[in-house]
Amino acid sequence: MELTRREALLGVVSRCVPVAAALAVPAEAAEETPSQPKAPVGMLYDATLCIGCKACVVACAEANDLPRDVSLDGLHQAPEDLNAFTKNIIKLYKPTDNSPDSFVKQQCMHCLDPACVAACPFKALWKNDGNGLVAWEPSRCIGCRYCEIACPYHVPKFEWDRINPKIVKCELCRPRLAKGYEPACTSVCPTHAVIFGPREGLLTQAKDRIAQAPDKYFENRVYGEHEAGGTQVLYLSHVPFEDLGLPNLGPEPIPARLKWQKRVYKFLALPLLLYAGLAGLMKKNWIDHRKEMQEEGRRTGLRPQL
Amino acid sequence: MIWSGKPKPTVAAHLKRCGVPRRDFLQFCTQLMVAAPWGLAITEKATAAEVAREIGLARRPSVIWLHFQDCTGCSETLLRTSKPDLADLILHVISLDYHETLMAACGYQAEAALSQAVNNNAGKFVLVVEGSIPTRDQGIYMKLAGKPALNVLKDVASQAGAIIAIGSCASWGGIPSADPNPTGAVGVDEIIKNKPVVNLPGCPPNPYTLLGVVFQFARKGTLPELDDQHRPKFAYDRVIHDHCPRRAHFDAGRFVQQYGDEGHRHGWCLYKLGCKGPDTHAGCSTRHFNEIPDVWPIGIGAPCIGCTEKHLAFRVPLFQEVPIHAATPPDTYPPVHTATGTISAPGVAVVSLIGGALGGAAWVAARRFQSEEETAAIIKANLPSSPKDNPNTEGR
Numbered sequence: 142m143e144l145t146r147r148e149a150l151l152g153v154v155s156r157c158v159p160v161a162a163a164l165a166v167p168a169e170a171a172e173e174t175p176s177q178p179k180a181p182v183g184m185l186y187d188a189t190l191c192i193g194c195k196a197c198v199v200a201c202a203e204a205n206d207l208p209r210d211v212s213l214d215g216l217h218q219a220p221e222d223l224n225a226f227t228k229n230i231i232k233l234y235k236p237t238d239n240s241p242d243s244f245v246k247q248q249c250m251h252c253l254d255p256a257c258v259a260a261c262p263f264k265a266l267w268k269n270d271g272n273g274l275v276a277w278e279p280s281r282c283i284g285c286r287y288c289e290i291a292c293p294y295h296v297p298k299f300e301w302d303r304i305n306p307k308i309v310k311c312e313l314c315r316p317r318l319a320k321g322y323e324p325a326c327t328s329v330c331p332t333h334a335v336i337f338g339p340r341e342g343l344l345t346q347a348k349d350r351i352a353q354a355p356d357k358y359f360e361n362r363v364y365g366e367h368e369a370g371g372t373q374v375l376y377l378s379h380v381p382f383e384d385l386g387l388p389n390l391g392p393e394p395i396p397a398r399l400k401w402q403k404r405v406y407k408f409l410a411l412p413l414l415l416y417a418g419l420a421g422l423m424k425k426n427w428i429d430h431r432k433e434m435q436e437e438g439r440r441t442g443l444r445p446q447l
Numbered sequence: 448m449i450w451s452g453k454p455k456p457t458v459a460a461h462l463k464r465c466g467v468p469r470r471d472f473l474q475f476c477t478q479l480m481v482a483a484p485w486g487l488a489i490t491e492k493a494t495a496a497e498v499a500r501e502i503g504l505a506r507r508p509s510v511i512w513l514h515f516q517d518c519t520g521c522s523e524t525l526l527r528t529s530k531p532d533l534a535d536l537i538l539h540v541i542s543l544d545y546h547e548t549l550m551a552a553c554g555y556q557a558e559a560a561l562s563q564a565v566n567n568n569a570g571k572f573v574l575v576v577e578g579s580i581p582t583r584d585q586g587i588y589m590k591l592a593g594k595p596a597l598n599v600l601k602d603v604a605s606q607a608g609a610i611i612a613i614g615s616c617a618s619w620g621g622i623p624s625a626d627p628n629p630t631g632a633v634g635v636d637e638i639i640k641n642k643p644v645v646n647l648p649g650c651p652p653n654p655y656t657l658l659g660v661v662f663q664f665a666r667k668g669t670l671p672e673l674d675d676q677h678r679p680k681f682a683y684d685r686v687i688h689d690h691c692p693r694r695a696h697f698d699a700g701r702f703v704q705q706y707g708d709e710g711h712r713h714g715w716c717l718y719k720l721g722c723k724g725p726d727t728h729a730g731c732s733t734r735h736f737n738e739i740p741d742v743w744p745i746g747i748g749a750p751c752i753g754c755t756e757k758h759l760a761f762r763v764p765l766f767q768e769v770p771i772h773a774a775t776p777p778d779t780y781p782p783v784h785t786a787t788g789t790i791s792a793p794g795v796a797v798v799s800l801i802g803g804a805l806g807g808a809a810w811v812a813a814r815r816f817q818s819e820e821e822t823a824a825i826i827k828a829n830l831p832s833s834p835k836d837n838p839n840t841e842g843r
Contacts, residue, residue, distance in 0.1 A: 195776040209774040214700070216718070217777035233780030245783060386783040 152425070153418040178273025182313070183251060183365075183373030184327055185343040187350070188385065189357065190334035191244040193231055197326035197335060201229035201248075204314055204325030223247055225300040228311040229326055234384050243378060245385040246335055248326070249296045249311035250365065251275050251373035252394070257310075259396035260291035262409045265308070273340075273373055274313040282307050285409075293369060293390055340373050347377055370394030458540050459503030465539055473499055475536050478738055479655050479662075487671050487681040489663045501666060502540065508665035509572040511564050512546040513603060515596045516589060516623040516632055517578025519548055521614040524651035529738045537654070541661060544572070558592050565606050573661055574607035576600065576635045579616040579623045583631030597638065604639045609664045611645045612636065613657055615754050615761075618648035618678075625761040636677060645670055646677040650754035653734050656682040676757065678728070687724035687751055690732040692741075693717065699778040711748060721766035723753030 202209060202218065210226035213219040220227040228248060235242040255275050257266045265282035268275050277297075284306050288297040300306035314324035322328065327337035336343070347363040355361060357379060364382045365372035369390040378385055396403065405411045438445035456464070462472055476498040480490045492498045512522070528534045543549065544564035552560050564572065581588035586597035594602075604610055612635040615621035623632035636644040647656050660679060663671055671679040688694065696702070696716040703710040703717050718725070724732070724745065731751070736742045744751055753759030753769070763769070 193780060198776050211771070211774045213777075216771050216774065217698070217700075218774040219777045219779065219781075221781045231776075231780065232783045234783045244780070384783065 149422060152422045153415070176270065177253060178269060179271050181251075181253065181273035181340040181373050182318075182338065183273075183340045183343055183375060184313075184324070184335050184337050185347055185375045185377070186246050186335045187347075188243045188245055188334075188376065188378040188380070190332045191231070191246065192332055192334070193233065193244040194331060195231050196329045196331060197246065198227075198229055198231055200325040200329040201311075202227070204317060207309075223296060223310075224298050225302065225306075225309045227298075228309060232386070234380060234386075236384070241380055243380045243385060245376075245378075245387075246326070247294075247296075247386065248374070249275060249313070250294050251313060252369055253371040253373065254369070254394035254396055256291040256293060256369070256395035257288035257297055259399065259403055260287040260406075262287065262406055266297075272313075272318065274315065274318075275310075276312045276315055277308055277310060279307055284308070287406075291395070293388055293395060294386075340375070343375055347375055350377060367392045370397070455507040455509060455542055457503060458505050458507055461507055462503075462536075462539055467536060467539055469499075471532050471536055472503075472540075475533055475540070476502060478533070479658060481655075481734065487659045487663060487679070488669070489666055490659060502662055505662060505666040507540065507542040508661050509542045509544050509564070509568040510546075510575055510661065511544055511561070511572050511603065511607070512549075512575045512577065513600065514547045515576065515578035515580050515600070515617070516630065517614065517616050518622075519577070521577045521651045522546070522548055524736070525654040525657065527737060528654075533738070537658065541658070544568070561603075565603055568608075569606045571608045572606075573664055574603055574610045575657070576610065576612050576617045577614055579620045579632035579634060580638055581623075581630035582633055582638075583629070588630040600635070600638060604635075604642065607642070609645070609660075609670060610635060610639060610642055611647060611657065611660055613647045614652060615648045615650045618646035618676075619757040621648075621650065622761050643670060643673075644677055645673065645679060647682075648676075648678065648755040648757070649729060649731075650752075650760065652755070653682070653730065653736060655734070656730070674728075678755070682730045682734075683728045683755060685728065685730060685733065687727045687729055687732045687745070691724055691745060692732065693745060695778070698775070714748070717745060717748070717750040718768065720750045721764070721768055722750035723756070723759050723763070723769050724751040725771050726759060726769040727751055727753040727756050729755040 198218070201207070205228055207226050207228065209218040210220040210224060211218060213221070220230060223230055230247050232245050232247060233242065234245060251274050253273065255266070255268060258264075258268050258275060261267075262285060263281045263283060265278050266275060266288050267278060284299070286299050286308075288308060288310075289295075289299055297308045297310040299308060314322070314326075317324060323337040327335050330336070336346075338346075344363060344366060351358050351361050351363070359378050359381055364376035364378070364387050365374060368387075370393065376382065376385070376387060383389055434445045455461075462469075473495045477495040479502075480492070480495060480498055489501055490498055492501065514522075525537060526534045528537070544567075545561050547557070550557065550560065580586070580596050580600055582597060586595035589596040591599045612618045616623060616632070617635050619634040620628070620632045621634075623630060634646070636646065645660055647660070649656075656679065659681065660671060663669060671681055674680050674683060676683075688697070691697070693714060693716045696714070697718060701710060701713075701715040702719040703715045704719060705711070706720070716722070722745065731743045732745065735746060741747070750765075752765060753763065759769070
């Protein structure tokens with residue numbers, strides 16, 4: 142018996158779609174609104190105060206016990222971007238014309254409704270109900286990299302050089318917070334360009350700074366107040382936010398833009414279904430083949446062969 | 448040489464008797480403070496006058512200085528101050544009771560001097576050892592008054608109050624212990640196991656480090672805090688690289704490529720000439736020699752050879768670079784938007800050509816293979832004339 146392409150596709154679809162629909166429909170019916178953290182903490186980074194000393198980069202690597210990324214010249218800790226060895230980086234925006242330049246600190250934004258948490262199939266990335274930081278649980282991570290693709294800020298990074306690779310991202314110095322210390326980066330900043338505190342307090346302070354110097358800050362607004370549902374790391378800048386690598390995301394949280402997909406991908410349901418369908422198809426073909434083989438054997442009287 | 452059975456006078460009394468100006472002594476104390484500022488009890492004072500009072504109260508420490516396989520460079524460093532007064536002063540504040548190259552006596556007289564100095568201050572004197580000790584073949588490669596150096600050291604050390612190994616040779620073997628080490632040269636702490644040995648490696652070490660240790664022992668009877676290689680932390684706790692005046696050039700990536708080039712003339716970083724600063728613990732970058740700023744190897748444009756480190760000096764080739772253990776950020780920044788490569792038109796064309804060629808070749812090759820029907824026809828044509836013998840030749 143010969144299986145046509147049409148039959149194969151139909152077989153897969155007929156097995157997968159009902160289950161997917163069964164999973165998706167209750168998901169839509171019970172579409173929960175994400176719970177907001179009770180007392181979100183965060184950081185406020187003021188690009189006008191940053192002097193680019195990179196004390197935070199060194200402190201971050203030390204506090205998180207990260208190996209130094211010396212891939213550039215073997216001598217300096219000079220990562221090009223956030224990577225498996227770098228959870229925090231200072232970059233330079235330097236326009237070619239004479240318009241003002243600026244440093245920018247990049248680390249996890251700790252979104253109020255994070256895309257990475259929504260994308261993670263096994264809740265390896267999870268948002269703390271209390272202080273709201275987005276943490277990563279190594280024992281649940283399967284290394285699928287969905288978070289890396291989902292994050293609009295390109296924060297989670299994959300350990301490409303490891304045999305059993307995991308995800309690396311800023312967790313706002315979770316162990317230090319547990320001991321009552323502030324994150325390493327804010328604790329060493331010599332100009333207080335990055336400060337740590339409750340999100341509400343930081344937002345008020347940022348707005349105070351804008352009120353005191355009305356023409357100093359770009360569009361007189363705080364980045365992260367509303368962006369993608371709000372982030373717990375807030376930015377003030379004198380240059381356009383997009384030039385600092387902070388995308389214009391709109392007020393809607395990214396997970397809210399997803400409908401049924403979220404539930405379908407939970408626990409890798411859809412890929413697993415797809416594989417199950419393919420396995421079913423293979424089994425059917427195998428049985429058909431054996432039948433055909435036995436028939437042939439009966440007909441010719443020879444021992445059935447493959 | 449002065450020795451007697453009476454207790455030594457205090458430093459202050461002796462200086463007064465010799466008519467040494469107080470100004471000189473204060474200047475000396477300031478140098479000591481600068482040279483040994485951290486972790487040394489005797490110099491942890493607010494002013495030089497307080498240090499002078501503290502040192503003045505100490506009885507002049509009796510020092511016995513033994514020379515083994517050495518170059519006398521460590522002795523020279525004690526005497527080569529930028530001002531002759533200071534060298535003179537050093538010999539006033541310590542009581543150097545036996546020193547082979549500085550004393551007038553020789554022969555039997557010198558031997559008598561040693562035994563008298565040892566006996567008069569037994570259990571109290573500071574033994575300073577300069578040079579490594581040969582151990583191969585029962586130590587016959589160096590003898591003093593017919594006795595192997597090994598025995599001399601054991602005899603004198605058994606009576607000593609404190610033992611200081613000055614220089615890299617006495618600390619761990621130094622130059623004489625470099626491959627192939629024909630004399631089996633070792634440092635003092637390889638031989639003296641039952642007493643603490645303070646190592647002051649360096650080629651030579653800063654003389655004020657020695658004075659700091661000697662004064663602390665004379666005044667308090669204690670030794671300063673030591674690291675795992677028995678070096679006083681106050682002088683050997685810092686990495687040269689972290690306090691190097693040329694560090695800015697390292698961070699900016701400005702390296703001397705060869706001696707005398709443009710960068711060398713401009714005082715750039717010597718790392719690529721094999722400078723061992725990043726792996727070397729010593730105070731050289733903060734405490735320069737001869738009381739003159741910038742008088743130390745890197746200051747005059749010569750790479751550090753790592754003389755205070757047992758695993759570096761005379762073991763790692765001079766021009767070999769050392770690994771950077773704790774890399775720090777450079778003086779440069781990555782751009783916000785990292786440039787990512789795009790696919791160029793010529794690239795697409797080349798890949799398409801290769802793909803097309805492979806595809807064409809596959810098609811031609813496929814045509815050359817006979818189809819199943821053709822094969823069956825050929826077999827049928829070549830079969831013997833009675834095909835009925837085996838009906839199963841048909842099909843598969």
